[in-house]
Amino acid sequence: MYEEDKTRMRIGIDVGGTNTDAVLMDGQKVIAEVKTPTTADVTSGVVTVLRNLVDARRLRAGQIQAVMIGTTHFTNAVVEAKRLMPTAVVRLGLPATQALPPMVDWPDRLRKVLGGHVYLCHGGHEFDGRHISELDPGELRNVAEDIGRKKIRSIAISSVFSPVNNEFEEEAGRILEEELPGTMISLSHQIGRMGLLERENATIMNACLRDLAVHIVDAFHGALAEVGIDAAVYLSQNDGTLMSVDYAKRYPVATFASGPTNSMRGAAFLSGRLDCAVVDIGGTTSDVGMLQHGFPREASIAVEIGEVRTNFRMPDVFSFGLGGGSLVREDGDLRIGPDSVGYELTSKALCFGGDTLTTTDIAVAGGLSDIGDRSLVAHLDKNLIKRALQLMEDRISASVDRMKTSAQPIPIVVVGGGSILLRDRLAGASELIKPEHFAVANAIGAAIAQVGGEVDRIFSLEKKSRDETLEQAKQEAVDKAVAAGANRDTVHVVDVEEVPLSYLPSSATRIRVKAVGELQLEAESVAAGN
Amino acid sequence: MRQVTENDLEDLAIGAAVLGTGGGGNPYIGKLLAQQAIREHGPVTLVDTGEVPDDALVVPSAMMGAPTVMVEKLPSGDEIIRAFKLLGEYLGRPITHTVSIEAGGLNSTTPFSVAAQMGIPLVDADGMGRAFPEIQMVTPTLFGIAATPMALADEKGNTALITTVDNRWTERLARSITVDMGATAMIALYALTGKQLKESMVPGTIGLAQELGRLIRETRGAHGDPVSAIVNRLRGYKVFEGKVADVQRRTEAGFAKGEARVDGVGGDAGASLVLRFQNEHLVAIRDGHIVASVPDLIIVLGAETGEPITTEELRYGFRVTVIATPCDSKWRTPAGLRLVGPRYFGYDIEYVPVEERFGAVVRA
Numbered sequence: 001m002y003e004e005d006k007t008r009m010r011i012g013i014d015v016g017g018t019n020t021d022a023v024l025m026d027g028q029k030v031i032a033e034v035k036t037p038t039t040a041d042v043t044s045g046v047v048t049v050l051r052n053l054v055d056a057r058r059l060r061a062g063q064i065q066a067v068m069i070g071t072t073h074f075t076n077a078v079v080e081a082k083r084l085m086p087t088a089v090v091r092l093g094l095p096a097t098q099a100l101p102p103m104v105d106w107p108d109r110l111r112k113v114l115g116g117h118v119y120l121c122h123g124g125h126e127f128d129g130r131h132i133s134e135l136d137p138g139e140l141r142n143v144a145e146d147i148g149r150k151k152i153r154s155i156a157i158s159s160v161f162s163p164v165n166n167e168f169e170e171e172a173g174r175i176l177e178e179e180l181p182g183t184m185i186s187l188s189h190q191i192g193r194m195g196l197l198e199r200e201n202a203t204i205m206n207a208c209l210r211d212l213a214v215h216i217v218d219a220f221h222g223a224l225a226e227v228g229i230d231a232a233v234y235l236s237q238n239d240g241t242l243m244s245v246d247y248a249k250r251y252p253v254a255t256f257a258s259g260p261t262n263s264m265r266g267a268a269f270l271s272g273r274l275d276c277a278v279v280d281i282g283g284t285t286s287d288v289g290m291l292q293h294g295f296p297r298e299a300s301i302a303v304e305i306g307e308v309r310t311n312f313r314m315p316d317v318f319s320f321g322l323g324g325g326s327l328v329r330e331d332g333d334l335r336i337g338p339d340s341v342g343y344e345l346t347s348k349a350l351c352f353g354g355d356t357l358t359t360t361d362i363a364v365a366g367g368l369s370d371i372g373d374r375s376l377v378a379h380l381d382k383n384l385i386k387r388a389l390q391l392m393e394d395r396i397s398a399s400v401d402r403m404k405t406s407a408q409p410i411p412i413v414v415v416g417g418g419s420i421l422l423r424d425r426l427a428g429a430s431e432l433i434k435p436e437h438f439a440v441a442n443a444i445g446a447a448i449a450q451v452g453g454e455v456d457r458i459f460s461l462e463k464k465s466r467d468e469t470l471e472q473a474k475q476e477a478v479d480k481a482v483a484a485g486a487n488r489d490t491v492h493v494v495d496v497e498e499v500p501l502s503y504l505p506s507s508a509t510r511i512r513v514k515a516v517g518e519l520q521l522e523a524e525s526v527a528a529g530n
Numbered sequence: 531m532r533q534v535t536e537n538d539l540e541d542l543a544i545g546a547a548v549l550g551t552g553g554g555g556n557p558y559i560g561k562l563l564a565q566q567a568i569r570e571h572g573p574v575t576l577v578d579t580g581e582v583p584d585d586a587l588v589v590p591s592a593m594m595g596a597p598t599v600m601v602e603k604l605p606s607g608d609e610i611i612r613a614f615k616l617l618g619e620y621l622g623r624p625i626t627h628t629v630s631i632e633a634g635g636l637n638s639t640t641p642f643s644v645a646a647q648m649g650i651p652l653v654d655a656d657g658m659g660r661a662f663p664e665i666q667m668v669t670p671t672l673f674g675i676a677a678t679p680m681a682l683a684d685e686k687g688n689t690a691l692i693t694t695v696d697n698r699w700t701e702r703l704a705r706s707i708t709v710d711m712g713a714t715a716m717i718a719l720y721a722l723t724g725k726q727l728k729e730s731m732v733p734g735t736i737g738l739a740q741e742l743g744r745l746i747r748e749t750r751g752a753h754g755d756p757v758s759a760i761v762n763r764l765r766g767y768k769v770f771e772g773k774v775a776d777v778q779r780r781t782e783a784g785f786a787k788g789e790a791r792v793d794g795v796g797g798d799a800g801a802s803l804v805l806r807f808q809n810e811h812l813v814a815i816r817d818g819h820i821v822a823s824v825p826d827l828i829i830v831l832g833a834e835t836g837e838p839i840t841t842e843e844l845r846y847g848f849r850v851t852v853i854a855t856p857c858d859s860k861w862r863t864p865a866g867l868r869l870v871g872p873r874y875f876g877y878d879i880e881y882v883p884v885e886e887r888f889g890a891v892v893r894a
Contacts, residue, residue, distance in 0.1 A: 096685035099607030099643070100562055126712040127599050132686065160603050195601045197562075301843070402847040407775060 012447025015071040021443040022049035033440045042219035050227040068446040070236035070258045078306040084208040086115040088152045092123025092159035107307045119143045123168040124160030144179035154184040156207035158200040162189035163457045184210045198311035206253040213252035217245045240265045241452035261315045262445030264289045264296045267413040270435035276411040277400045281418030283325040284340035288318045324418035326359045362388045369420035397427040415441035452516040453480025477515040486517030533573040536565045541743030546638035547838040553809035554635015554661035564642035571646040579733045586724035590631040591644040595714035606685035609716035610644045613681040617718045629653040633735035634661030659732035659858040663809045666697030669860045673730035680719035684711035732858045746836045756836025757851045766855030767888035770803040774848040807841045822854035823872045825861035826884040854884045
């Protein structure tokens with residue numbers, strides 16, 4: 001029997017496209033790690049990793065207090081246009097916005113899957129809070145009738161300038177819910193940022209994933225039940241914080257890109273560096289991201305998902321075609337990638353007896369790793385090895401440099417299975433860290449995640465001072481974190497950003513505040529642990 | 531005369547961002563608006579200036595306001611129709627053509643929605659040959675053509691018609707009306723005859739924008755060098771190649787001002803270039819010496835991709851090539867330089883045309 005303080009045991013799982021990784025953690029300590037192939041059905045892969053962890057440590061399932069899961073299911077569903085539900089889109093803003101109706105910039109394929117049910121209604125705000133037009137309850141009831149007739153069960157609601165004032169979206173949501181009990185409603189101000197089309201797109205994606213969200217969450221619960229684990233379940237969000245399963249059922253888009261985020265957060269945890277660059281080297285590609293105060297820097301421009309522009313918070317990640325399976329070719333010039341043997345590395349790479357020269361072979365021949373059989377790469381030209389190692393280093397350091405905001409050397413943390421490609425130095429790095437457990441940094445990132453709250457909207461500085469306004473924004477963020485499940489005593493503000501708006505009267509400013517805290521585990525589970 | 535279709539606008543928006551010299555507003559919304567209008571009303575007829583009758587009544591059309599608001603409060607689509615109707619009634623004659631006032635950025639595509647909806651031809655020309663931040667900064671101003679009577683319309687149904695004593699007053703009044711309308715408005719102004727258009731506007735710039743976009747796309751497709759292709763087409767010069775090392779921005783009097791420093795690579799290694807901008811790039815300063823200035827076009831392109839990079843997008847680490855290309859000759863007159871020369875923007879230097887600065891250098 002494994003004797004540990006069971007109130008602190010957590011499992012972190014990262015369900016990726018290729019592998020499902022999992023770790024068992026006791027507080028800040030990694031007790032066990034597992035990697036298995038991801039399965040087509042949600043449940044069995046998760047059951048496998050859970051079984052492995054529990055068996056490996058002879059745990060009683062009851063000793064696990066919380067399970068944190070990061071998943072790519074929802075991103076893949078949109079990219080593949082599969083398992084999406086018909087969705088109605090209600091936009092409040094008439095007479096404005098008619099020139100570009102909802103989903104105007106969606107690929108036909110996706111629009112068809114969702115049904116193209118769009119409704120333009122009155123409402124919306126000006127930048128300074130004035131109403132464009134008043135909300136018309138009668139109009140919304142007519143819309144509800146039509147939606148009801150079409151038997152659509154999920155509705156996305158957007159309103160012009162709702163990040164500044166959400167009253168119309170809330171009110172319209174109430175009316176539609178009243179007319180169509182049981183309908184799932186997604187409100188844009190809770191999902192995206194300024195930029196109507198992009199925010200609305202993100203909201204529509206959220207709405208069309210609601211059925212799938214229920215299904216996936218149930219599947220996770222089913223997997224836990226099968227292994228006999230009775231613990232709280234949380235899903236990873238793309239900002240590095242957790243959400244409850246109830247929240248996840250309502251906001252599945254918040255999981256988009258949680259994989260790279262978890263990797264980066266895991267890297268921060270493993271290396272103890274809160275401000276650094278993280279390079280996650282996989283089999284085919286590498287991702288570079290920047291950590292600021294332990295959280296990923298967010299992308300400031302529109303991000304396309306399945307060819308649709310969205311603007312919700314996403315980690316700012318630069319990906320390039322270099323991984324442990326990348327092909328190395330010498331035809332005049334030395335070329336590495338972007339094509340890769342991918343998951344077939346262990347059959348195709350030279351050091352595994354295959355016939356393809358990969359970056360892993362270079363690393364093995366260069367003495368950086370001893371996986372496979374070194375004798376199979378002993379014949380490689382020394383000069384080629386040297387040049388290939390240098391080329392990989394140059395490309396990684398150039399990619400990190402691209403993401404940096406100043407020329408200062410910074411710590412660089414390298415994680416992922418492809419970490420073996422790098423020697424222990426890199427141009428532009430004040431230090432290069434390859435932490436232990438680097439292959440499961442993503443699952444660790446899921447396990448250690450905190451709970452957060454965020455405010456991002458335009459504040460008028462006409463009636464309040466700047467300090468008072470900032471204070472108000474910070475308080476709102478803290479309250480949101482607590483509402484999301486954080487322990488109030490541990491919540492602190494991690495990021496404040498103020499952006500004055502060009503071409504607007506100087507009194508308007510956009511403020512983004514983010515607060516995070518430790519997860520407040522439920523009273524009964526704490527009691528059960530005593 | 532030729533027809534412009536929905537697909538042509540992809541290239542056009544990219545090329546317009548090249549001519550936008552770092553500013554000119556977000557071309558994405560403008561492109562969508564134009565594409566949507568063409569989808570609903572059919573292709574737009576683009577005519578050369580030579581095809582416009584001398585007695586035609588041409589009214590330029592544009593979007594005015596805060597870019598941050600334009601991406602949130604989208605137009606209703608009929609604003610410009612109401613503005614045109616109001617102005618047409620005031621002038622007492624039917625409007626026969628529309629034209630772009632600013633080929634750089636968002637307002638290269640705005641007139642396409644007007645032409646498609648109103649069923650009138652669009653003239654292949656503009657009032658700048660690039661982008662500039664203020665209403666009076668157009669070549670027709672140099673020919674004594676008044677911006678007013680000017681009509682403004684918002685999406686709520688409000689319209690305003692203003693007449694002013696000069697074009698700077700137009701900028702002022704129009705700016706405050708626009709803010710009251712909710713910080714965006716569609717505008718119709720600088721009404722002129724076909725004859726006036728031919729002498730006062732910059733011809734061929736819409737077709738040029740489309741060509742530039744196509745050059746970037748096709749050169750990249752053929753693994754060529756898109757930057758050189760742009761430089762050659764615009765008869766310009768490569769000014770500097772390097773990496774963005776620092777960007778500072780501030781908002782002043784409603785404008786996005788700032789500067790970016792680029793550290794040289796290759797032949798420019800060891801040198802650095804500072805770009806000062808007010809929405810658009812104003813001057814390029816190499817190691818303390820101004821090497822290019824308004825009204826010539828200072829354009830920042832991705833070093834490998836040739837994609838234009840706006841001042842808002844500029845970030846540390848970007849590999850860029852800075853190019854400078856000659857402005858339209860109308861800007862090089864004393865009156866033109868008073869309106870948009872370096873002194874207007876606060877730089878106490880003589881304007882020297884980019885060909886004189888770089889002419890001795892081997893053409894890129």
